[in-house]
Amino acid sequence: MQAHWWQRATVYQIYPRSFQDSNGDGIGDIPGIISRLDYLATLGVDALWLSPVYKSPNTDNGYDIADYQAIDPAYGTMADMDQLIAQAAQRGIKIVMDLVVNHTSDEHLWFVDACQNPDSPTRDYYVWADAVDGHAPNDLTSGFSGGSAWELDELTGQYFLHLFSKKQIDLNWQNPDLRRAIYRMMNFWIDKGIEGFRMDVIDMIAKEPRAKILVNGPHLHEYLHEMNRQTWRNRDFLTVGEAWSASPEDARQYSDEQREELSMVFQFGHLWADRQVGGEKWEQRPLDVAQLKQALYACQTTMATHGWNSLFWSNHDLPRAVSRFGATGQYRELSAKMLAIALHGLKGTPFVYQGEEIGMTDCPVATIDQVNDVEARTIYRQLRAQGDDAGTAMQKINIFNRDNARTPMQWTAKQHAGFTTGKPWLAINANYPRINVAAAQADYQSIWWTYQRLIRLRKQSAVLQQGEFTELSAVPAPIVAYTRTWQQTQWLICANFADTLITVDLPKRASELIISNYQDYPEQLGRVVLRPYEAFILALS
Structure with a gap:
């Protein structure tokens, strides 16, 4: 057996807003997750990665954090979070928290103080720059808002940086006081008993925006090494960084145990196998399985002896796996099982996104009013401004709209798929009477049972863990x-x-x-x- 629990584990990602609602308000919550722990234990998963449940205005559904050490009331209370950690532990399940330390919400007290008082100690927690010839410092653009990534602070005449939405303000990791504040916050959660962090866009924290260096900044690995030593260094702790820019060689560098950085990163090379090179997100092409294999295999060979792989097909930002790489008609079940077997046979830690185990599919919508995804709504406006009619724009949006992965979990064939007794925050896929957990568990040939067997194999088989x-x-x-x-x-x-x-x-x-x-x-x-x-x-x- 290997040294770390996460090398023989399977991790299950929960998007809390869409997993299980306990109080009828249409929004999934922490008590809802607790009510489904027996289900997750039966499936056999070893850890739950929770997308953010911190206090947030939810411009980007929690990836805009207003208070790292408070639970958003939509999800429950800190007492609920403590109960989830304890109840999961009783079932042998560990909790992995999503951590967003590239940016905060503009409603975080750090930023509120920084704007109200230019002499505030937290002013330098964020990235500021002076105007150049009366304009923004350079032409960096905002991924979620469109337009400039620089916003003018009227009080001081300086600009602050937001590479995502205007309410997601980039942090300045060059400030050692900021880094210490983040490490204290991380230790707060570690002391509560969580056993891992998933780290959002971690390859961006060392950005140097004035030089237009947004990923893999020169101090990135220095910061990660420092983070390791100040937080989880002496624990058997799972850390996985989201790193869209990472090559297999980069992934080995992040995860080489001797470097004392992260356990692993999410490396996305295989996800370009159905996208136009250099194209837009909606520019699909037929799946190139040869390219898919090349990307997956490169990670296997590059990290054969040093470093560690993450294994995944989908997450909260990506289309549903069976819709993207398999088939949604007569071969839905066969292709979903095929994807599971092909991936779970590889060396690394498998991540299962909620609903993947029953073959949930994408959920195309007809109008932009049905779209919640902040990125998709911005791109829709841009497409219309460029001349696309509404129908053409929606066809493009449906290809990558992150709502595809965020429609509520389909538990039963009953009203609202057993997710809520109220009105769901996001429309449930109309195929829920046919595709749901109850139906899958009742059929021993279903996708669900294939996942359960594969998860058990990972626990039991040295050949899968170490081969x-x-x-x-x-x-x-x-x-x-x-x-x-x-x-x-x-x-x-x-x-x-x-x-x-x-x-x-x-x-x-x-x-x-x-x-x-x-x-x-x-x-x-x-x-x-x-x-x-x-x-x-x-x-x-």
Whole structure:
């Protein structure tokens, strides 16, 4: 067995606003999560990553934090949070908090004080710059608001930076007092008993905006090393950083244990396999499985001996996995199981996003009034200003709209999918009478049971936890095939990403079935015809 609990664990991401409502206000909450802990224990997950539940005006659904050490009333109280930590621990489940330290809400007291009093100690907690020739310091743009990333402070005539929305104000990590304040806050949560942090856009904290360096700033790894030493250094603690800019080599640098930085990062290279290179978010192309494999395999080989991988298909910012990489019609269940088997066979820590275990799908909408996502609403305005009619703009928005992943969890076929007794904050996908937890648990051939078996395998199997990865390269493009080897045990993982029959040559050795998404499987290896979206793990002799 390996040294760290998170190297044999599966993490389940909860978007609290959409998981389970306990009081009928239509918004998921912490008591709702507590009420579903037995479900999560039955699924078998080891840790829950909670998207932010801190006090927030919710411009970006909690990723704009107004108080790091208070719970937003929409989600409950600090007493509820303490109960969640304790109740989860009783079931052997750890809590991982989402941490946003690149920026705060403009309603955070640090920023309020900084604006009201230019001599405030917290003024330098944020990024300020003087005007240049009466204008913003440079032409940096805001990702969520559109327009300039610099906003004029009328009181002082200086500009402050907001790379996301105008209510998400960038912090100045060059200030050691800010860093100490953040570490104190992190230790507050560690002392409460949480056992991990997911760190939002962590590759941006060392930005140097006047030089237009927004990611991988020169002091990034210095700050992360300092953070490690000031907080979790002597604990078996999970830290995973969101790093859109990270290459496999960068990911190894972040996660190499000898460097004392992070446990792992989310590395997004595989998610470009269905996007136009250099294009806009909505510019899709057919999935290039060869490129997908290349990106996934590069992480496996680069971090074979140093560093650690995160494994994921989706999260709160991404389209639903089965809609993006699989199929939503007759092959929905087969393709969702295929995606699970292909990913969970790799070396690393798997992350399951809520609803992935039942094959929840994207939820296209007809009008912009139905969209909550602050980024999508801004881009819609830009598309209309550029000349797109409403229908064309909505077709583009539906491709990447983050609401796809945020529609409420589908528990039952009853009203509002069992999520709430009130009006849901975001419309529930109309397919909930067919796709829901109750139906999935009642069918032992369902996606849900495949996830449960894979999660159990991760806990029990040294070959999945530690086994060496080897690509099977001589296979057709739509086929993902590799082996994992540990001591005398070798497993073959094979998955067909196509909706057609594909002939593939596999090792001619006796095999034993570990898991499959069809009720039968190739008992004789060698030249095998794989069925649409077929996937299996076989133990080789």
